[in-house]
Amino acid sequence: MKFNFYCAPINEDYDPVEKLPSFETSNQAHKRRRLLVSALPELGEAGRLLASRLDDCSLKKCRSAGCPVCLRLFRRWWGSTIAEYMARDPDYWFTVSIVPSDVFDVGHLHRFAWKLLKDRLRTQIARSQISQAVILGGIDYNLLHFEDDRSPRWRPHLYFLTGGGGQGLIENAFRKHYPRDEDTPRPVVVTAQRTDDKDLVTTATYTFKARFENRRPCKDKRGNADTESDELALPHQAELAILLDRQGFLGRTIRHGDDRALPALTTR
Numbered sequence: 001m002k003f004n005f006y007c008a009p010i011n012e013d014y015d016p017v018e019k020l021p022s023f024e025t026s027n028q029a030h031k032r033r034r035l036l037v038s039a040l041p042e043l044g045e046a047g048r049l050l051a052s053r054l055d056d057c058s059l060k061k062c063r064s065a066g067c068p069v070c071l072r073l074f075r076r077w078w079g080s081t082i083a084e085y086m087a088r089d090p091d092y093w094f095t096v097s098i099v100p101s102d103v104f105d106v107g108h109l110h111r112f113a114w115k116l117l118k119d120r121l122r123t124q125i126a127r128s129q130i131s132q133a134v135i136l137g138g139i140d141y142n143l144l145h146f147e148d149d150r151s152p153r154w155r156p157h158l159y160f161l162t163g164g165g166g167q168g169l170i171e172n173a174f175r176k177h178y179p180r181d182e183d184t185p186r187p188v189v190v191t192a193q194r195t196d197d198k199d200l201v202t203t204a205t206y207t208f209k210a211r212f213e214n215r216r217p218c219k220d221k222r223g224n225a226d227t228e229s230d231e232l233a234l235p236h237q238a239e240l241a242i243l244l245d246r247q248g249f250l251g252r253t254i255r256h257g258d259d260r261a262l263p264a265l266t267t268r
């Protein structure tokens with residue numbers, strides 16, 4: 001039987017609904033779902049099919065990873081499960097952001113080969129000095145805007161938590177595989193994780209985002225290059241929802257490692 005996170009218990013000490021004031025409310029998720037149902041049919045047959053599935057999501061959940069209401073429930077389980085696990089041994093966790101150089105034109109996000117990206121990551125981890133680490137996270141999406149007059153492009157990237165290993169070992173595992181380029185100034189960023197319970201819930205939930213953004217280049221107060229972000233326009237949210245639906249919840253996760261105390265590592 002397929003794992004059913006809708007029925008999985010949630011530890012209230014790590015529940016994002018209780019702990020994170022910024023966690024999306026049920027009303028916000030329902031509103032977003034209504035907006036998607038209105039925008040998806042513009043995107044052809046795949047959009048029409050997903051719109052009707054989302055429209056049917058009620059007490060009996062549609063289980064689409066493109067559905068904001070179901071995504072909220074998944075994030076609640078995922079965030080609380082990981083935060084509770086990290087809290088058992090809160091030191092020595094690192095957040096890792098990896099930005100591959102591949103970008104996709106608007107209307108062509110379906111070309112993103114996430115299985116290949118995940119397979120490569122799995123191989124990179126297996127061949128590195130952090131091959132035994134527990135790794136938990138997911139794939140995130142931005143729409144990248146440019147300083148010049150190029151059209152914006154989708155940028156899928158990875159964000160995950162690594163238990164153990166140390167900053168240098170983690171950087172060594174990935175730096176050689178993800179080169180810098182003009183549009184990718186910081187392809188691999190490793191940061192020590194802060195360890196109080198609220199930080200754990202925040203970071204664990206952040207590994208599987210529900211709000212997707214435009215990233216625009218700007219200058220900070222000192223005139224240095226920086227980025228600012230705002231929420232995706234509805235047609236872009238709809239294009240992304242079709243991809244998220246195909247990917248499924250577990251397809252979007254990054255999970256590596258072996259620990260019987262955490263069944264979420266091997267859940268199918």
Ligand SMILES: [Zn+2]
Nearest residue numbers: 057062067070
């Ligand atoms: Zn749903």
